[in-house]
Amino acid sequence: MSQPLLQIQSFSVSFGAFRVLNNIHLTLAPGESLALVGESGSGKSVLARSIIGCAGAGARQEGTVLFRETNLTSASDQTLTSLRGGKISLMLQDALSALNPLYTIGRQMMETIALKHPAFAKGAGRAWKGFGRSDKPALRAMALELLHEAGMDRAEECFHAFPHQLSGGMCQRVMLALALAGEPDLLIADEPTTALDVVVQKQILHRLTQNVRARRAALLLISHDLHLVSEFTDRIAVLYAGQIMETGPTRKLLANPRHPYTRGLLEAMPKANTPKGSLRPIAGEVPAPWERDQGCLFRGRCPKALAGCALPPQEYVVENGWASFCGQLPHTTIPHAPSGGGPAYALCS
């Protein structure tokens, strides 16, 4: 097992009295890709943003998020600013609104490259200045290269365009190019392709995973699209109402889910040959933050719920690297005794 790149341990995030993420454990090794799936409101985006320290002004964090040796929950503003867009970059969902309407794509890319690309960024002194006239040709060449890398066909035209002149797919490619500008070791993609059609989705994710793999970087892909996830990631973590329900190898887990919630998600997902009327949505809604307690939060909607589900969920190991927080579906091993610090299983390959 190599040294993990990102270690999230006993991590919780609350806004005021409401806990939106509860006791999260996740580990990510270099070169690995992890999918984070779950319904809207399950806390996926909050997790993504709190990794880079952008959960919001009122967020209270507990536990640790270790990036290599840096604890991101207690890191200084300066450290976080230099990590953001550098070693850790976040690619956002709504690309058009994430681009400044007042500047051309080229200008925004050159700014980000000048501040974040290892070959251009020269320490904190430049954080304010941006770039000068003399840097322009090199920055421009780099921007065009990144746009090509992101799969933009007419990079030159795009460079001079304003965001509103581009299609959704093109904007998202720009976002990818921007996210790659810092040559990140960890790329967090928060539903990067949700608003796009299937063909463009695949193209962009293909580019993304190619780049990440080539540089042996790690990918945290946040999505609610299980098809995409099974195609592009090695491991999966299923999040529900701020709790991890099940984590394991993506394909094995999706083929044979050991948590009723994962099973519910799969049954609610259409395939091309799904007969009409056979989709089964999960009844009910994600409990609101003020309805959450210490027990399994899915029990209100779970077909297999028992009285014991009101107790804090226990971890059941299915096999090495695959754990479910529900004992109702068949498992090969008995539950682990609740462990004090961190997960008792190894999640890194």
Added chain:
Amino acid sequence: MKTLCLRACGRAAVTLALLITCVFLGLHLTGDPATLILGFEATPDDVAAFKLARGLDLPMYAQYWRYLGDLMHLDLGKSYVTGLPAIEVFLSAMGPTLHLMLPTALVTLLIGIPLGIVAALHSGTRLDRGLLFVSVLGFAVPNFFFGLLLILFFSVWLGWLPTYGNASWLHYIMPIMTIATSEAAIFSRMARSAMLEGLNLPCVQAAYMRGISRQRVIWFHAFPNALISLLTVAGFFLGTLTAGAVITENIFSWPGIGRLLVVSVAKRDIPVVQLIVLGVGCSLIVANLLVDLLSLVVNPKLRRTTR
């Protein structure tokens, strides 16, 4: 871009035509100028002579035509009170008004906008609440009261500043303070909300999440976006400057447009009133046109060539 500019100019021209027509109609709808000016005791012969002299016996469309022709020559009749050409009376008051209002506008913008930005950057803190208190106070105290307070303090008690007229730079201090206090209070609130809106834009948040430093995000991403919404407000504000400040000019006996308007209305000096309405209307139209053209330059989203 060119068509968009032309369209903005066209809109301004249409508004101007409407304004001119409305002033003409308004003047003729408010009653017969002859009886208004000569009074009810006038004999029918007097009235007829008056009408003949001013072309009031002509049919409406002919009068309108003549009025337009006069406008072209900037000949808007003579003041009933002084007998001087109305345009001269108007321009002699416009000078002092602009001398007063341009520095006032500068002070207003230079105080209001930075205060608003400071409040936005510290939103929710004690500083923000303090600035809110100050700006509510500045806005809530009426100009006539604040002006009198200033006179009481600086002129009556301290004897430092003169109370009326516009002879020296000392005369400018209190009127400027009076107007700028309330205007800057309003501007600081608008600048605050524009800046907060700018800071909360998804693209500004995204720039921050890309690891661009906070200072750079504030000044290169949030601020330009805030400026766009401030531009409209500032343009409108600058357009109203020519109207002077009716209350403040009266308090400090400032020989400007605001005071001229009050005097002219009181004395039924219709040519002068007409000219003031036209002049102020024109300056608003011009200010709006400038804002339209400027936002085309600043905001690329408006520059769509496809439409």
